[in-house]
Amino acid sequence: MTQPGFDSARLTREIKEFSERIARGMTALSQTGEIRIGSAEKEAVYTEDKLVLYRYRPITELPEKQQVRTPLLICYALVNRPYMMDLQPDRSLIRGLLQRGLDVYLIDWGYPDGADRYLGIDDYVMGYLPHCIEHVSRASGSPQVNLLGVCQGGTLSLCYAALFPQRLKNLITMVTPVDFRTPENLLTKWTEHVDLDALAATTGNVPGELLNALFLGLMPFRLTSQKYVDLLDHIDDPRVLENFLRMEKWIFDSPDQPGEMFRQFMTWMVKENRLAGGTLELRGRRVDLRNVAMPLFNIYATQDHLVPPSASMPLQKLAGSRDYDSYAFPGGHIGIYVSGSAQREVPSRIAAWLKARDGKG
């Protein structure tokens, strides 16, 4: 069938080239070998249940004036693994921070199992997180700590900051949802009619695969089809292929979510929007964001389809901080960690913001 603009010779050539790329792709994929993750050296300095607290070794000898004396603790989400912060040498937020003289710690929540199914938000915000902060504080000799919360870890960090503000010198939130009831938030809409009590009671820990299916369902045609077709365009470049496979591993290396934690988070935060509404209580204590009075740096991504900017931006009004700053990164939820512009912009902005406040207070 001849259509305007369609050239049969061109189509034949395209099919041939595509077939050849698939063949080359199969060969290339079979030769990739093991995918290596991480780049910066670190050591485990504290463990509790499945949690491991890591401290990264400095990678540069900077003059003391250029260092940030207050240690930085990164609190990652329970969804997916924290090695996204240090995926590979040229895609590493942590490496970028180390190069700029920061003393970096990272919480790895581990892989929850059946024994963890009754852990609640309070166990994380009033148990594990304070214990890590206490350890960092003791180890560094700094009475206060800088806290960087990422995604769901940012929400937990905000809860901690509201309950124990005296322990934090500065707080940074990165792609962190605060107001879950904004019109762009598709995940919130989808959970509206889900019986979360039944879900947690039936599945126990919520399988990582279930969450992955949910995330893929947000853009099913792009995420389950087009991105693999696009890969064929770069199949001859081993570096691009390795990066793709590394990212693929991270996406699908999803820990199960402790059932009760998931139930509470989705019910209290997402469905009932208690954090933004000021009605969240943990162990009888109200989590009031107005107590977040320390300097606050809010980083969000303008094209984030998981945590839309509208979910992060209300923090400015809700938090009690008078020293509020924000950075709208032009990219998506994952690009903010791994894109080339993220490597240039994000660590340098964080380091500069912290340095400017390191001697104060």
Next chain:
Amino acid sequence: MGESSANDAGWAQQWIEQQQSLLDRAAQSGPGKAGFEQVNVLASQWAELGKSYLGGLMQLTRSMGAAAGDGESAQPQSQSGGAAPGMAPGQPPGEMFDAWKAAWSNAMSQAAAPGGWTDLLNRTPPLGLFREQTEAWRAVAAARADMERLEQELAAVLRRVQSEALVLLAERVKARAGSDDPVQGFRELYDLWVECSEQVFSTVAHSSAYAHLQGELGNASMRLRARTQKVIEQALKQFDLPTRSELNSLHQQVRLLKQKLAALEEGAAAGEPAATAKTEPAAPTTKPAPKPAGASAKRKAPAAPRQSRKRTR
């Protein structure tokens, strides 16, 4: 009536004899008889009994029909309106089987409708020794039917998305054909199709109807899972094997004990008498007594993390 009574008595006697014969043969078959064979024998004997029973019932009905022909006995029944079930008042009892057959056919045709059999089962309460097990399995069947129905609804929505995406794709291709940027290859067409599909899907996905359907389907699948878990747990108990419910109970107890211990430790660190320690841990103080991974937490090599070392480089 005398003849009828004699016939009824003969039928009853025949039934008793068959029962006796059945029991005798079951006893003779002994434990060496293969299970299925024994069941087959019993089934065929029950079928014979059924025929015999129905035969007896027919005889009874004929005798009732004969009695209905007698004006004296028919009149009071008609006046009281006391017709047999399935019969209109004044209906000749001889047609009772036709009425019964019609009712049965009706029930079966309803059962043949989608979900009809499940509905029919659900309306019939289970009875007897295995009442609980039967009820549990019926609940599984009902949940499965419900989930399948919702899956079909979702599939229909997704088919509509694809169909509308193709319409949109055709429009876009046509529009570009008339411009200086026509679609020239398969890859371009594919990318455009993805774009159209995501656009249509996004509209549907943000609708409250889709959110409702997604939620309903998720809840239905949870019901199926929960009910299946119940019958599995019933089976596990028969073999004295541990169940998820028992593990959950233990996990809850461990968590509670850990919280109590943490509260006691905090109370001790703060110099409080043990008796005043709270059940729920208080907000962490400056001394939550963290556990260093190594002998010296600050610089020395840490103890091997239990889980992450092998996963992290």
